[in-house]
Amino acid sequence: MRHFDAHCHLHDPRLDPWRDAALHQARSVGVVGFACCAAEEAEWDAVMALADSQPGVLPSIGLHPWFVAGAAAGWPARLEARLRSMPWVGVGEAGLDLARRGGGMASPEAQEAAMLLQARIAMDLGRPLALHGVRAWGRVLELLRPLGHHSGGWLLHSFSGPAELVPALAELGAWFSFSGTITRHRATRSHAAARAVPADRLLVETDAPDILPILGEQALQVPMVPRDGKGRVVNLPANLLVNLRALAAVRGEPHDRVARCCHDNAQRLFGPLLAARS
Numbered sequence: 001m002r003h004f005d006a007h008c009h010l011h012d013p014r015l016d017p018w019r020d021a022a023l024h025q026a027r028s029v030g031v032v033g034f035a036c037c038a039a040e041e042a043e044w045d046a047v048m049a050l051a052d053s054q055p056g057v058l059p060s061i062g063l064h065p066w067f068v069a070g071a072a073a074g075w076p077a078r079l080e081a082r083l084r085s086m087p088w089v090g091v092g093e094a095g096l097d098l099a100r101r102g103g104g105m106a107s108p109e110a111q112e113a114a115m116l117l118q119a120r121i122a123m124d125l126g127r128p129l130a131l132h133g134v135r136a137w138g139r140v141l142e143l144l145r146p147l148g149h150h151s152g153g154w155l156l157h158s159f160s161g162p163a164e165l166v167p168a169l170a171e172l173g174a175w176f177s178f179s180g181t182i183t184r185h186r187a188t189r190s191h192a193a194a195r196a197v198p199a200d201r202l203l204v205e206t207d208a209p210d211i212l213p214i215l216g217e218q219a220l221q222v223p224m225v226p227r228d229g230k231g232r233v234v235n236l237p238a239n240l241l242v243n244l245r246a247l248a249a250v251r252g253e254p255h256d257r258v259a260r261c262c263h264d265n266a267q268r269l270f271g272p273l274l275a276a277r278s
């Protein structure tokens, strides 16, 4: 069975010592597609270079809320120009993080403006937009609603919003991607959301090298447990299978059905980009 990691950051320098082995390991367990997002302009080239050198890596470029304050003037025009010249590239990671304050974080207003700029570019170009939300999914819905339905798709990465928001977001063209958060027993809100998502909008991701799932017995099957410079365990794309298993269990559905559904959904969402590439 083939699997598609709907959101990750495989160009991240924390993966430098492990990248080739991690991709090999992922492919050996069937993970053959990787939607890889750049979070700031300084990463755009790295994501494009990885996509050029590694089969199955689908690049996406944008400005993440953590990097809005430090973004160089003129970034929206440069982003749009790059995207126009490369029809196989997605938009994002963009979004809103209302939990982080200070420490160089942009104000909520500035984050919203950056997110809306990227949403408009994604709609103009008909591309999927990867969105990050922390304590912000209600506000994301308020901001997206006036834009109307986006046929290119809003990819709500590591979705953990309230289940009640799912129908309204789905109506606007949202797809819901579940990360390692779903493996945590206490993540009851994520579990409720995962049960509320319609089967044709369900995705699974690793967010590697971040959001390490609770590996449990699976850890025995993951021979490589790398650590970053601070000694923290680094998440790898092969762990997508751990997240898939948890997602199926939470939804109370057979693993194979959920796996097939997430893969087919990724093919539909990213289909236009994959077609533009080939």
Ligand SMILES: [Zn+2]
Pocket: 007, 008, 009, 037, 093, 132, 157, 207
């Ligand atoms: Zn991410």
